Amino acid sequence: MLQRLYDWVDERVDITPLWRDIADHEVPEHVNPAHHFSAFVYCFGGLTFFVTVIQILSGMFLTMYYVPDIENAWKSVYYLQREVAYGQIVRGMHHWGASLVIVMLFLHTLRVFFQGAYKKPRELNWVIGVLLFFVMLGLGFTGYLLPWDNKAYFATQVGLEIAAATPLIGDEIRTLLAGDPSIVGAQTLTRFFAIHVFFLPAALFGLMAFHFILIRKQGISGPL
Amino acid sequence: MSDKKRVSRRQFLNYTLTGVGGFMAAGMLAPMVRFAIDPVLQTQEGGDLKSVVSVDEITNEPQRFEWTINQVDAWYESEIQKTAWVYRNDNDEIIALSPICTHLGCTVDWASNEEYPNQFFCPCHAGRYTKDGVNVPGTPPTAPLPMFEHEVRDGMLYLGDAKSRKGA
Ligand code: HEM
Numbered sequence: 001m002l003q004r005l006y007d008w009v010d011e012r013v014d015i016t017p018l019w020r021d022i023a024d025h026e027v028p029e030h031v032n033p034a035h036h037f038s039a040f041v042y043c044f045g046g047l048t049f050f051v052t053v054i055q056i057l058s059g060m061f062l063t064m065y066y067v068p069d070i071e072n073a074w075k076s077v078y079y080l081q082r083e084v085a086y087g088q089i090v091r092g093m094h095h096w097g098a099s100l101v102i103v104m105l106f107l108h109t110l111r112v113f114f115q116g117a118y119k120k121p122r123e124l125n126w127v128i129g130v131l132l133f134f135v136m137l138g139l140g141f142t143g144y145l146l147p148w149d150n151k152a153y154f155a156t157q158v159g160l161e162i163a164a165a166t167p168l169i170g171d172e173i174r175t176l177l178a179g180d181p182s183i184v185g186a187q188t189l190t191r192f193f194a195i196h197v198f199f200l201p202a203a204l205f206g207l208m209a210f211h212f213i214l215i216r217k218q219g220i221s222g223p224l
Numbered sequence: 225m226s227d228k229k230r231v232s233r234r235q236f237l238n239y240t241l242t243g244v245g246g247f248m249a250a251g252m253l254a255p256m257v258r259f260a261i262d263p264v265l266q267t268q269e270g271g272d273l274k275s276v277v278s279v280d281e282i283t284n285e286p287q288r289f290e291w292t293i294n295q296v297d298a299w300y301e302s303e304i305q306k307t308a309w310v311y312r313n314d315n316d317e318i319i320a321l322s323p324i325c326t327h328l329g330c331t332v333d334w335a336s337n338e339e340y341p342n343q344f345f346c347p348c349h350a351g352r353y354t355k356d357g358v359n360v361p362g363t364p365p366t367a368p369l370p371m372f373e374h375e376v377r378d379g380m381l382y383l384g385d386a387k388s389r390k391g392a
């Protein structure tokens with residue numbers, strides 16, 4: 001049944017070369033944990049991607065109940081966690097996943113660093129990786145404010161003060177982020193929400209696409 | 225076993241990988257899907273009856289009465305206004321009709337169309353109902369106006385939820 005559906009589409013649009021090009025390639029021996037157990041370190045990139053997918057999906061679902069407004073943000077998070085079926089699980093996935101994704105990203109970076117896999121011709125992908133790291137930190141920073149509880153509020157207060165310590169344009173950066181020169185409030189929350197669910201995910205997708213295209217082009221680095 | 229029926233190593237791996245992958249994907253998606261469809265599965269509990277008007281004020285002519293209920297909309301609570309058309313019919317029974325048109329939800333009015341002084345009229349698409357709330361065939365509504373649950377206590381009329389009625 002599925003095979004026939006596939007054949008029907010394939011006959012018309014020739015999709016086999018498309019997915020072959022993406023998925024059908026040999027995993028070199030030195031990358032395969034079945035051959036050398038220590039090769040598990042190559043899994044961290046994929047695990048980072050896996051947790052990112054969980055973040056994106058759970059985030060999309062949370063947005064069904066969450067409101068980015070100072071009167072209602074906390075109440076909506078409380079409601080979705082306490083009253084909606086599986087709310088605690090879905091919020092939990094996003095909450096713990098946010099930390100796990102940083103851990104995986106860090107382990108992946110350590111592997112690339114200690115294997116020297118960033119060397120020519122892969123320097124550009126290292127740079128993209130660093131940008132991905134900043135985007136991920138940005139997602140963590142902006143997402144942390146969204147529940148609008150005390151922890152969120154003061155963490156953001158501190159983060160904004162750190163941004164304000166930038167030489168020369170510190171105050172402008174702080175106002176740009178907070179939406180007001182002195183208040184951390186209504187406009188801060190809407191900005192952080194927009195950055196968290198639209199701007200940074202868009203940047204994340206673009207960078208990830210670039211990252212993967214480069215890996216596909218250059219292949220995985222050779223054995224040590 | 226004939227050679228044809230044998231599962232090759234490649235097939236076996238394909239099946240197990242698909243199975244394990246499917247299991248993981250399902251484990252990930254199931255809570256999120258259940259979370260998203262929760263509003264459909266929530267049970268609606270009936271609201272309390274509220275005191276609306278003294279029965280002395282109720283006449284044979286439908287009159288509009290308003291009362292407020294406390295509405296809990298997820299994390300938002302508010303007082304909302306409810307409206308009913310109330311009258312006594314020829315058997316001296318109290319009838320309390322919902323003003324919400326069963327066509328597409330506009331608000332109906334009693335005797336607001338000069339041509340039909342003894343009917344409820346909906347301005348949106350000229351839907352009409354007779355005095356007992358039954359929709360007039362040939363006009364857009366397909367069901368009678370819902371009727372409020374009601375009760376008389378200590379000379380006061382108490383109204384509850386509006387109950388839909390079967391089409392005429
Ligand atoms: C990889 C990317 C992401 C990371 C690292 C991340 C991180 C975070 C963090 C740390 C929180 C605070 C959670 C808490 O305190 O419980 C949060 C909340 C939130 N995020 Fe994300 N997020 C990501 C992607 C997304 C995406 C793509 C969306 C939506 C399309 C989203 C929507 C939300 C919403 C609505 C909240 C508020 C609900 C809550 O606090 O539980 N997130 N995020």
Ligand code: FES
Nearest residue numbers: 325327328346351
């Ligand atoms: S909504 Fe009343 S007639 Fe259409």
